[in-house]
Amino acid sequence: MRFITVVCAALALCTLAASSAQAQGDKARKEIQARSKTAMENFDILEFEKAKSGLQEALAIAEKAGLGKDKLVARVYLNLGIVELAGLENEDGAREAFAAAVAIDPTIEIDVAYRTDAMAALLEAAKEEAGGSLFGDPAAGGGDCDTLEGVDHTLVDQAEPGVSKTIQARVSDSLGADRVSLFYRVAGAEKYKEVPMERGDGCSYQADIPGAAMTGESIHYYVAAMSGDEALASRGSSRSPNIIELTTGGGGGGGDDDNPLGVAATGGPGGPSGKPTVFVSVAVGTGGGYVTGATEVAQSEVDCCFAPALLHLFPEIGYYFNRQMSLSAAFRMGFAVGANVEGHATAAPAGLLRLRYALDESGHGVHVSGAVGGGVIRNTVKVEQAAEGMNTDTTVSGPFLIGGGIGYSKPMSGSMQLVGEVNALAAIPGGIKELGTCPGSGCVRPHFGLQFDFNLGILFAF
Numbered sequence: 001m002r003f004i005t006v007v008c009a010a011l012a013l014c015t016l017a018a019s020s021a022q023a024q025g026d027k028a029r030k031e032i033q034a035r036s037k038t039a040m041e042n043f044d045i046l047e048f049e050k051a052k053s054g055l056q057e058a059l060a061i062a063e064k065a066g067l068g069k070d071k072l073v074a075r076v077y078l079n080l081g082i083v084e085l086a087g088l089e090n091e092d093g094a095r096e097a098f099a100a101a102v103a104i105d106p107t108i109e110i111d112v113a114y115r116t117d118a119m120a121a122l123l124e125a126a127k128e129e130a131g132g133s134l135f136g137d138p139a140a141g142g143g144d145c146d147t148l149e150g151v152d153h154t155l156v157d158q159a160e161p162g163v164s165k166t167i168q169a170r171v172s173d174s175l176g177a178d179r180v181s182l183f184y185r186v187a188g189a190e191k192y193k194e195v196p197m198e199r200g201d202g203c204s205y206q207a208d209i210p211g212a213a214m215t216g217e218s219i220h221y222y223v224a225a226m227s228g229d230e231a232l233a234s235r236g237s238s239r240s241p242n243i244i245e246l247t248t249g250g251g252g253g254g255g256d257d258d259n260p261l262g263v264a265a266t267g268g269p270g271g272p273s274g275k276p277t278v279f280v281s282v283a284v285g286t287g288g289g290y291v292t293g294a295t296e297v298a299q300s301e302v303d304c305c306f307a308p309a310l311l312h313l314f315p316e317i318g319y320y321f322n323r324q325m326s327l328s329a330a331f332r333m334g335f336a337v338g339a340n341v342e343g344h345a346t347a348a349p350a351g352l353l354r355l356r357y358a359l360d361e362s363g364h365g366v367h368v369s370g371a372v373g374g375g376v377i378r379n380t381v382k383v384e385q386a387a388e389g390m391n392t393d394t395t396v397s398g399p400f401l402i403g404g405g406i407g408y409s410k411p412m413s414g415s416m417q418l419v420g421e422v423n424a425l426a427a428i429p430g431g432i433k434e435l436g437t438c439p440g441s442g443c444v445r446p447h448f449g450l451q452f453d454f455n456l457g458i459l460f461a462f
Helices: 002-044 048-064 071-087 091-104 117-129
Strands: 165-171 179-186 193-196 204-209 218-227 230-235 242-246 277-291 306-320 325-335 347-358 365-375 377-382 392-397 400-411 416-428 449-461
Touching: 002 048, 002 071, 048 071, 071 091, 071 117, 091 117, 165 179, 165 218, 179 204, 193 204, 204 218, 277 377, 277 392, 277 416, 306 347, 306 377, 306 449, 325 365, 325 377, 347 377, 347 400, 365 416, 377 449, 392 449, 400 449
Parallel strands: none
Antiparallel strands: 165 204, 179 193, 179 218, 218 230, 218 242, 277 306, 277 449, 306 325, 325 347, 347 365, 365 400, 377 392, 400 416, 416 449
C-alpha cells in the first residue's frame, strides 16, 4: 500500500512539474515575441543598435528557457540578420545570424517587406552551406527519400495577407499516388480548392496558395497524396486542416494593425487581412505641356505648343480598399514660376479624385492611376515684342481635368513610402469661356491644354 502511495505521489509531482515547465515555456515565448516585435519597431525608426540589443535579449531569454531550437527563435535570428545587414551594414554578422536561423528552421524565408536581392542571396548561401537548397534536397524535411514513409511536410503557421505562399512537401513513391495535391480554403469557406503540386528533385513537391486567396484572418490547407478521389496519405485533412494565420508579423510578434505599409509588417499597404487604411502624402513636382489660346495678361496668341509649369505642390489623402487599390483626393497647387508680366496670376489650384492600382501583390513597385477633377493649370510663355524683364506671361487651361499616370513606390522605414509618378492631365474648357467676374482682375478665360507632371513625394499610412 505504501508503495502505491509513493508511486501516485511521484506521478503527481511529475505532472505538476510538466505543467509548470509548459507554463514557463509559454511565458518565455510571449516574452521573446514581445522583445522581437519591439526590436523590429526600433529598426523601422532607424534605431539599429536598440533593435540589435532587443533581439539579443530575446535570444538570451530563449537560451535560459531551453527554447534554442524553437522556430520562434529562428525568426529572431533571421530578424537579427536583417538588422545586421540592412541597418548596421555588417555582412559577417548577418551571415552568422542567418546560419543560426537556418540551422533551426531550414525552410525559413525573409518577409517580403524586408527582402532585398542581397539579403535573399545571403540567406540562400546560408541554406546551401547548411546542406543545399531545401527544395529538391533529399535531406530536407528529414531523411532520405528511400526511407521516407507517407507525406513529410513542415507546417506553415504564419504568412502575409495578399502575398502568395509556397507550400513544400516530400512524398514517398511507395504510396503509388497518381498525384500530390495542395488543398486550401479561406477560413469559413465550405469547399477546398485543389492545386496539383509540381514535382522537383527526388521526392519533393511544391505549389502556391495565390495571393488573391490570402485574405481574412487565416487560411486552412492540407497536403495529400491522392489516388483518384482517395487520399492515400496526407499532412492535415479537410476535417482537421493545417492553419496559416495571416499576420503582419515582420517583427516575429504576430499581427500589427498599426503599420499598414509594413516595412516591418505586411510589406504593402492595405493593412492586415486586407483591411482598408488611410494614407496621406505630400509631393513636389515640375512639368510642362501643350497649351493653346492666348496669354492671360498680354493676350498674345500662343505660337508654339510646349510651355513649362516649373513648380507645383501635390498633397493627397486616400483610402486603401486592399493592398493594391486605393482611392484618394489630391490637391494640385501650381505656381507661375518665371512669369514677369505685370499683374500676372501667381497660382493655379486644382482638385483631383484619383484611383490607383499597384501591379504587384505587395502594393509596392509599379502602379497605374486614373484621375478626374476640376481647376486650372498655368504654364509660362514668352511674349514676343515685349520689353526685357516683362516678356513672360501665363496661359490658363481647364477647368475640367481628366488623366492618368504611372508611378513607382518604394517602402522606407515604418509606415512610410517614397513615391515617384509621371502624370498626364488633359485640361478641357467644356464650353466654359469665362470664370469669375469678367472683365476684371479675377477674370479667367480657360483654354485646352495637355499637361505632363513629374512628382516625387513621401507617403504615410495610418
